Amino acid sequence: MHFIDLKAQYGLLKSRIDARIHNVLEHGCYILGSEVFELEEKLAAFVDVKHAITCANGTDALTLSLLALDIKSGDFVITTPFTFFATAEAIAFSGATPIFVDIEEATFNIDPCLLGETLERCNQAGVNVKAVIAVDLFGLPASYDDIEPICKSFGVSLIEDSAQGFAGKLGTRKAGSFGDIATTSFFPAKPLGCYGDGGAVFTNNDELANKIRSLRIHGKGEDKYDNIQIGINSRLDTIQAAVLLEKLSIYPNEIEKRQLVASRYASELKGTPLITPTVPDGFKSVWAQYSLLAPSEEKRNLYMMALKEKGIPSAIYYRKPLHLQSAFEYLDYHEGDFPVTERISETIFSLPMHPYLSVEDQTLVIDTLKLCLDE
Ligand SMILES: *Cc1c(COP(=O)(O)O)cnc(C)c1O
Numbered sequence: 001m002h003f004i005d006l007k008a009q010y011g012l013l014k015s016r017i018d019a020r021i022h023n024v025l026e027h028g029c030y031i032l033g034s035e036v037f038e039l040e041e042k043l044a045a046f047v048d049v050k051h052a053i054t055c056a057n058g059t060d061a062l063t064l065s066l067l068a069l070d071i072k073s074g075d076f077v078i079t080t081p082f083t084f085f086a087t088a089e090a091i092a093f094s095g096a097t098p099i100f101v102d103i104e105e106a107t108f109n110i111d112p113c114l115l116g117e118t119l120e121r122c123n124q125a126g127v128n129v130k131a132v133i134a135v136d137l138f139g140l141p142a143s144y145d146d147i148e149p150i151c152k153s154f155g156v157s158l159i160e161d162s163a164q165g166f167a168g169k170l171g172t173r174k175a176g177s178f179g180d181i182a183t184t185s186f187f188p189a190k191p192l193g194c195y196g197d198g199g200a201v202f203t204n205n206d207e208l209a210n211k212i213r214s215l216r217i218h219g220k221g222e223d224k225y226d227n228i229q230i231g232i233n234s235r236l237d238t239i240q241a242a243v244l245l246e247k248l249s250i251y252p253n254e255i256e257k258r259q260l261v262a263s264r265y266a267s268e269l270k271g272t273p274l275i276t277p278t279v280p281d282g283f284k285s286v287w288a289q290y291s292l293l294a295p296s297e298e299k300r301n302l303y304m305m306a307l308k309e310k311g312i313p314s315a316i317y318y319r320k321p322l323h324l325q326s327a328f329e330y331l332d333y334h335e336g337d338f339p340v341t342e343r344i345s346e347t348i349f350s351l352p353m354h355p356y357l358s359v360e361d362q363t364l365v366i367d368t369l370k371l372c373l374d375e
Contacts, residue, residue, distance in 0.1 A: 001352055001361050003313040004189050008356035009254075013246050020242035033238030039245050040200075046248065047167060047176035049202045051209035054236035055216050058163040058185020061199035062090035062133070064234065065159050065181040068211045071096050071130050078118060078156075079133040080110040081322040081333075082341040087135055087161050088322050096130065098331065100323050102338040106278040108137045108291070108348075111340075112146035119154045131157040136165025136175050138317070138350075139191060139258075139288040140279060144170055144178040151179075159183065163199075164288035166192050167255065171282050176202050181212075186236070186244060191258075191286045192251050194240040257355035258287040261362060265290055265351065268366040272373050273299075289317055290353040297346045304349055306372040312365055315350045 002008075010017065024033060036054055044052035055061050071077060073095035079087050081100040091098040101118050104111045115132065122129045132151050134142040142160070151158040158179030162168075166184040168175040176182045184190070186198030203209050211229075214220050219231030236244075262285070266276045275293035279285050294300035300316075307314045321341045323333035335342065351365055 001312050001364070002354070003315060003350075003352050004354045005356050006188055006193070008354075009247075012356075013250065016246045017243055020246055021239055024238050024242050030238050031235055033241070035238050035241040035245060036236055039236075039241040039248070042245065042248055043176075043200060044202070046251075047174040047182075047202060049177045049182070050204045050206070052200055052202050053209060053212045053216065054198065054200045054241065056199060056234040056236065057197040058161075058183060058187060058190070058199040059086040059090055060216075060232065060234040061163075061183035061185065061201045062086065062159070062161060063093060063232065064201055064212050064215050065183055066090060066094040066096070066131070067215050067231070068181065068208050069131055069157050069159075074128065075130040076122065076127055077131045077133060078115065078129060079161075080135055080137075080341075081338050082108060082318060082344065083135040083137060083161070083322065084163070084318070085322065085325065085327075086163075087133055088328065091133065092328075098322075098328070099127075099129065100333065100338060102340045103137075103344070104143075105340050105344070107140055107143070107280065108277075108344065109140065109142040110134050110147070112143050112150060115147065116150045119150065119156065123154065129154070129156050131159055133159045133161050134179070135161040135163075136168055138277070138291050139165050139168055139286040140277070141165055141168045141170045141175045141178065141283060141285075143280075144173075148178065157181070163187075163190060165286055166190070167251065168286045169284035175286070177204075180205060181208060186240065191255070191288050192244070192247060194236075194243045194247070196237065196240055198236045198240045198244065199234075200236070254355040255284075255286050258353065259284075261353060261355075261357050262287050262290055264359075264362050265366065269369065272370065274303075274369065274373070287353050289315075289350040291317065291348050291350045293344065294347045294349065300347050300349050303369060303372055307351075307365070307368055310364060310368045312368060313352060316348065317350055318348075319345060321345050
């Protein structure tokens with residue numbers, strides 16, 4: 001059994017993807033070929049945002065966003081300690097200092113109440129918070145109905161890190177459209193992935209969009225030998241854009257297939273000591289991961305071992321919260337600072353989740369878990 005089955009997806013799209021790649025090899029515009037711009041138009045339309053700007057990966061998408069917002073040394077940026085390292089890494093890389101805010105127990109996403117309190121405290125202490133990066137962890141959009149007005153009232157920019165949540169929903173709005181700038185990743189294992197590294201930035205703001213288009217090509221001006229600012233080199237390869245054009249066409253269908261797997265897991269594991277993920281009313285997850293809470297760390301190890309014995313892969317996202325990573329020792333956080341994150345990191349684990357997970361495989365996962373729950 002696969003944790004994520006990319007080969008099954010390729011099998012389905014093989015002739016179309018092969019033809020698309022072959023076409024790029026023939027036309028020879030390997031950097032910023034027409035497929036890149038065609039993809040950008042389709043991505044923007046898909047999440048209903050004015051501008052989509054592709055780049056080399058999801059980490060660069062965050063870096064480009066922070067550069068576009070002029071975030072630099074001396075600035076502070078708030079984010080969650082329960083995310084992939086890249087979210088906070090991009091903040092530190094920009095020269096700014098990350099400030100962590102704990103998550104909600106039910107959604108694993110940044111807690112809007114704590115965010116408001118932290119912004120208030122920073123305000124009073126004269127700490128210059130420039131932006132907030134909210135993360136759509138495991139595919140579920142953060143609580144933007146609360147987060148957006150809080151950021152507005154404090155005059156700080158909001159970045160949505162939707163590397164795991166692209167096109168999830170809150171009401172009628174899609175993930176990839178929240179905040180001043182949204183970012184995503186096309187790393188192969190993300191819900192919408194390519195066959196290498198890739199990423200994109202989304203915004204409705206013309207000025208930010210123009211700036212990001214320049215920043216991704218060494219801060220170019222009129223042409224690439226006219227440089228108006230210090231940028232980076234971060235473009236999506238034309239071949240990856242070609243792959244993504246085909247993958248995007250089946251992505252809505254794949255999102256629905258993921259819902260079926262998630263609801264089967266949820267209904268079958270209901271009433272067991274395992275806590276299945278909460279999707280609040282009005283939200284839709286794209287299920288980058290299906291993450292459960294075990295009653296204890298010891299039990300988690302037992303469940304994962306039992307799954308492994310049956311050939312079922314499982315994983316832990318994330319075992320070590322960011323405030324306890326040695327790379328962030330200089331921020332002087334300590335164990336106990338973010339109790340919800342710390343507690344969850346001790347008991348969380350993720351089950352196989354992808355659109356092509358067969359009913360038989362789902363049954364094997366569920367039965368294996370139930371068997372060891374009875375013991
Ligand atoms: C994967 C991921 C990133 C980084 O994306 P890359 O394409 O691997 O650079 C950033 N944030 C989150 C939440 C991610 O899951």
